[in-house]
Amino acid sequence: MTCILHVSDTHLDYRQYQNDRRRKDYVDAFNRVIDIAIEENVDAVLHTGDLFHDKSPSLGSQIECAEIIQRLKNEPSEEIPFLTIVGNHERKRDHQFVDYLELPNGHLVQLDNEDNTPFVVNDDVAIYGFDYIPKPSWESTNLTLTPPDTECFILVAMHQLFHPPVPEIMAQHNTEDVLDRFGINVDALALGDHHQREQTTVNGTQVWYPGSTEKTKEDDGPNHYVDILEFDGAELDRKARREIPTREFLFIDIDLVEGVSPVEQIQRELDAYDVQGKVVHVTLDGADVNVTKSQVEDLLRDRGVTVGRCSDARSKFEIDVDVVETEVENIDTTVDEELGVLDLSATAQEVEQVVRDLNTPKSHVRARADEVVAAAVPGSTPDEDLDGEDPVQAELPGDTGSATDGGENL
Structure with a gap:
């Protein structure tokens, strides 16, 4: 019997309402997840993205996160591997923060890899993973899976919004189309990004979101969970849930x-x-x-x-205009979606990521972008113009500027 705990969207370092106690609530919820993993004596913990709320979490949050994950390694019986992918909130252009967490822990496993090979648990479950894929890169990303060496349950972890089970108006992609791109039969999709608990079956493949471990928006449900997956050989024998206590x-x-x-x-x-x-x-x-x-x-x-908020619905004024209400959960994601409708080349996409990367000093952006263009054009150098044009402007349709993560949702 193989047992795996599935958790997602822990959003560590989220200082909701600019309140330190709310920030600690997210840490407490993650600690409770690890408590459950140890209590259930699981063989692995699977995290499907947005471990952190932001692509530049504070040093204190990185240390807290590493210490919490370290509890899995300190188990006297046997260390529990922590399997993870990168979500849209924490996605960076080059190295991810989980890269640094991986160094001292050793048992933290990043599932996304160039060959799309799985991490196999007890010869029963082959787990594949893809970091969050922005819309401009979706069609060009290779989703073809390398088959496992032995017959086992095949599970793919992703951080995307798929319909079904996400309502079509919210979804980024169609689930059936995604399954076709894997190239092999997949038994289950374990997903992150949607903070509500959802599940369905598409062409015989089980698809589910466990939801977030804490309330990040007012319309998030009152209850938050992790999933306990029990496998008997290559079959998913039982899928149960454990509730995470959260502030009311x-x-x-x-x-x-x-x-x-x-x-x-x-x-x-x-x-x-x-x-x-x-x-x-x-x-x-x-x-x-x-x-x-x-x-x-x-x-x-x-x-x-803990937090007191007030809104006033009274108004003496009527404004005769059409108002479109929208909620920007993550500016980077919104920009990705807008770029997805443009026919950008791979080089333009990479340059765009350089421009938006907050960890690249502004004084270095031009040089980094020139390097990308030079690498894509044989015989050119970083200082060369393309047909007399600015190398950046030659690829980018307009100035994208820089974006920051719009963390506050409420």
């Missing part, structure tokens, strides 16, 4: 009325709830009486909430 979110709607002190009304309504230690979001509606959001947030802090 509370949403309170207050309909203000005329003729009553608004502060006193809000105090009475808040007293009807147990708000201590919770993330509380109050929405004001009703009469246009004199009370501010900051007053409400002060009342919440007085009651010991």
Whole structure:
């Protein structure tokens, strides 16, 4: 019997609401994941991306993460390998932060490799992995899998939005098309990126998302889990879930009325709830009486909430314009999607990544981009122009500028 724990989207170093206690909540959730792995005596932990919330996590978070993963290696019975891929939030152009985590730990395994070969657990499960693939690179990425040496259960780990099970309007790609590109029959797709728990079967292949380990957006579900996969030989015998305790979110709607002190009304309504230690979001509606959001947030802090937020739905103004509401979870991902509609060459895609890489000093961007173009054009040098044009402008359709990760979602 082989047992694997599947976790995804832990988003370490996310200081949600600019609150240090919320940052620690993500660390606590990840620690609980490792507790469960040890309790269940699993043979491996599979993480399907967004271990970190940002491509440049703080040094403290990197140390915390390494120490938590190290607990798997310190098991007295046998060390538990930590298998991982890189998600869209943490993706960097060259080396990933998991590269540095891998050095002191040894048992951390990056599944993505040039030959698309698997990591085999107990001769029962062959696990393949692909780091997050931005839309401009999707069609050119080789997804053909190298078959395992022995007959076993074939599982592919990816960090993408596939339909089904993700709703078509949210999805990046069609699941059936993805399965066709693997070149061999795949028994299961273990996915990350979607923070809701979802599962389905496509042409006999099991497909699922375990969801995130913490609440990153208000519409995330109240419960968060990891999956425990049990294999009997080359068959998935049992798929169970273990819940990760998370801080409670509370949403309170207050309909203000005329003729009553608004502060006193809000105090009475808040007293009807147990708000201590919770993330509380109050929405004001009703009469246009004199009370501010900051007053409400002060009342919440007085009651010991972890985070207190207030929004005011009252308005005397009507604006006759079409407003498109959108939520940018990750600016890099959004840029990738927009670039996906352009017919960029491979060289242009690589130059674009240089321009957007925040770890490349601005003074070095031109030189790095010239190197990319020179490598793609035989006989040229980094300083040469292409047909009299700026090498960067010759490939890029316009100035992309630089982007940062829009971490705050709420």
